[in-house]
Amino acid sequence: MGKLVRFSISIEERLLSSFDELVRERGYQNRSEAIRDAIRRQLIHQEWEVGEEVAGVITLLYDHHRPGLSEALTQIQHHALPQVISTTHVHLDESNCLECIAVRGEARTIEALADRLKSLKGVKHGELTATSTGKKLV
16 A cells, blocks of 8 residues: 555535445445545546446346347357456346356447347346456555
8 A cells, every 4th residue: 555645625514424424324434435435436437438448247137038138148248258257147036147247348348248238138137337457546
């Protein structure tokens, strides 16, 4: 960890009170940890906005009985091998499957892949969880 630097900010009392409540609810040890986390979240958001190399997880909930869907999901992932790191497939019940696809690559390419997978007929829900490769985060 790098050298810690102290700085001060001016903030409205009500906003600080709300922030302190959030700090307690989320279990942060102190305000500093919560602020560091908020800063990292914004830095990750910026990595995605400017199209840098990023990482994430595409989560899909889909109907296992939908004809051709499993094959389409697999085919799309095989064509995206540079971005697809790993896939975990979970059988939730007789009809529903959950797939978690770990991805890494250029942000726009990852977003396009997620959109393509989520838009397939039979996918009940899809979500892209965006994070960083960690290279720029402290």
